[in-house]
Amino acid sequence: MLHILEKYCDRSTAIYTAKVFAIDMDRAGQSYFANWSPSRAHNDELVTAAQQRMEERFQDRVTVEEVIHDLPVSRRNFIRRFKTATGITPIEYLQRIRIEAAKKLLEGKQENITGVMIQAGYEDAKAFRQLFRKIVGLSPKEYREKYAG
Structure with missing residues (x-):
């Protein structure tokens, strides 16, 4: 099914679908399948x-x-x-925006992880890796291996 989606739609649609329907029995959590989108459902x-x-x-x-x-x-x-x-x-919001951007860049596989880190707005590699793992549940390298084409 994912191959057909990738062929007739695009890779990002196939990845999104894989994340929505995937269940990994070997993991304690499913956070790396999640796609975070900012909430604007307020009146402020x-x-x-x-x-x-x-x-x-x-x-x-x-x-x-x-x-x-x-x-x-x-x-x-x-x-x-x-x-x-x-x-x-606000800091958590900014971190989540940056991590979502990093996830998309990692799925593309054009940039090395340091380049992804910089494009996502981080300068400290260790802090980036730790935060990525905390939010996503995988290291940037593991995430790329799982979702990059």
């Missing part, structure tokens, strides 16, 4: 503006302070509002 325009900025600038290693620089809110109030609206902190 300030948080929506911040989310958009983070999604547009995650590769630039943007910080929370840079995101809220010209927004009319204090850092503490912003973090509280952001967590209330999205369920996670």
Whole structure:
């Protein structure tokens, strides 16, 4: 089925389908099958503006302070509002955006892992690997081996 999807649709559709329907009995968790997408199901325009900025600038290693620089809110109030609206902190949100970008790059297999790390907005290889494993459940190398063509 996946071969047919890849042939008639594209590789990313086949990978997405594999993630949706896959069950790996040998693993304790299924987190590497998950696709995270940011939640915008809230009515806080300030948080929506911040989310958009983070999604547009995650590769630039943007910080929370840079995101809220010209927004009319204090850092503490912003973090509280952001967590209330999205369920996670701004830093966690930024990390998840970056990890999702890294996953997509790893699926493509064009870049080496260091290149993926840099394009996803990370400078520290150890921190990137640890965070990737924490969120995804696999190392970047294991993820690439599982999903790259």
